[in-house]
Amino acid sequence: MKLKELWKEWSYGFYIMTHPFDGFWDLKHEKRGSLRAAHLHVILMVIVSVCQRQLTAFLFNQNDLLQFNPFAVVGNAFLPFILWCVSNWCFTTLMDGEGTFKDVYIASAYALLPFTIINAIAIVVSYGLTQETGALYTLLQGIGVVYLGLMLFFGQLVTHQYSFGKGLITALLTVAGIMVMIYLGLLFCRVITNIVSFVSSLIYELRIRFV
């Protein structure tokens, strides 16, 4: 019974895919989707990303298949998504957005579905393409990214009840926010590494001198 409910909630993504404005509106206000279905969408996207890295046909796969770091691969797919959610939430709370973090997360998760589907298709199609016809593969991937971008944009437009212009500005700010967060994250890691190495070398010197 519960499974059937989950399926219903999850498959609402297909409706959103084709009717983004109606879809996102009902997603928030009519509670047609759910948090757990959103989790499912995200997990599916991550799985397809991993598959894309490992299973894409040899011609279009530059990755070293024997070097598989699960944290790096999963993080590579999941981190941009969660950064988008956090950054978007940060800016929309400042700019009178109506959505909570949960709303942002659910809408963004449902927006992933077309991207996931197109990537899955791309994996299959890659086996039937040569380098000459490889432009089709690139095209497919391009469509996936553009579609994802539009879905995320429409999603936040509806969730926060923004006008087109305001939505565009928020989207740009969100992207800038992601960059700032990445920058701060790297800076933080760098500083921590420096501190750790400083302290450890200090201890090392002291041990040499006094022990």
Added chain:
Amino acid sequence: MKKNFVKILVVMLMLVALAAGMVIPASAEPPYESYYYNVQGVWVGSADAYTVGELLTPAKLGIKANQLADMVVHDNKIFLLDQGNGYITILDENYKLIKQITSYVGVDGQPENLSGPQGIEIYEYLGSENAGRYDLVVCDTNNGRVIRMDLDGNFTHVYPKPDISMLNLEGEEKSYKPKKVVFDNTNRLYVAADGINQGLICLDPDGSLNSFFGAPEVTADPITRLWRKFLSLAASKTLLSYTPTEYSNVVADEKGFIYGTIATPDSESFMEALVTLPGDPLRSTAANIRRLNAAGVDILKRMGYIPNCGDLTASEVTMGGTINEFTVVETTGFTDVALGKDGIYSCVDRTFGRIFTYDEDGNLLFIFGNGGNNECSQLGTVRTPVAISYRGNDILVVDQTFNSVTVFTPTEYGSMVIEAAQLYYAGEYEKSEAVWQDVLVRNSNMFYAYIGTGKALYRNGEYAEAMKCFREVENRENYSKALELYMKEAFGNSFAIIVIVILVLVIGTKVYKGVKKFRAFMRDGVKKVL
């Protein structure tokens, strides 16, 4: 107690037996580790392609020798040029001394000596009346001329210093020191002279100046140029100099193209060329071997996955004293090239005495050799290689430090690689595939053998097998070609159409839905959203 004693005895006996087993009877293992590069450009071990055959020392030949400088092999005879004494030594096919030319009777009937000669080459007479007639050409370096004599050492012709105004710097006459010389098949003369970096001096058959030829390009990035403007003269001298490098040796192939080697390539651009893919123009600008056509343009094929410019790693060498210590990046520099059969050529590296062999397309076939060091040199190491030549499939290398000639002979593995490359060159793909597979049995690190096998399979129409080979070494270009034909075979021509139809359907529905979405946005989106 007694039991323990027996135990200890047994263990000791076993140890003795083990130690005895470790004393392997002396074998003729060469004093170098042969290696190869894998697709990622990482050093991998390899079977030895060549082994040490013979070492010809002056004592063994019964000659005096002081600084051997060059060698040429013609009609199974070996001509060695002695720079210190100015002698030419002629050896027969069994490496026995035939004759040593110590002096010749010059143009005015007086006996003359060569002074510090550095280059020797074979000159072939043109025209049917002179067919099969050859001369020796020697660079009489310190006398500033090129001498031609017949194969027995009788003087026939002299090419004096050409009238080159460029050579006379600011009124002061600069000396002309021809180092290496070569002829093309119109008997034009190409001279690599000391201190001339405009390329080779091309002389007409009568000895008059034709042109400068095939100058190595200069590469200096704009930032360095800008720096030089601001620095004082003394400071700018500490920067790496960007004068174009000179050719260290020149050889002509049977088609009349000139191979030139460069011993000190510009390390910066060289390092950039090491990470390029086949077809990248960077490769030719930073090359240490060139093949020049009649217009002086480099036409050497560089289609190998591994660039045909020697080692893929550069070593840092520390120079200067303890106070002004600095490091110099040492890249492979070739002192000579030997042309084998069917477009195969071998180059010798000046610092490490390594010999790199490539096929006509520039694919790496094998690497062997070792320079030894000053403290230790043994049979098979070449301290200062100055000349390399093929004699059949044997490779002869001249060592200037020890005045010796080392003869390397191919191993079973080496001759197999050569045979496979030659068969492929001759278009015998089926036969070459079989040989490549034998090569792989002996050295699975030899990735070019996979490509060779794959190409041969591809030509034979076994596309699926060819794809496997190309995939093994991540050769996407050839893989794609094989895949295309494989699909054509499996699905017919319709496959591409099927893919396109599917894609058009997918994209079409998306566009249709997008249009509907946009309409909905225009109709009630505005009302709802705003």
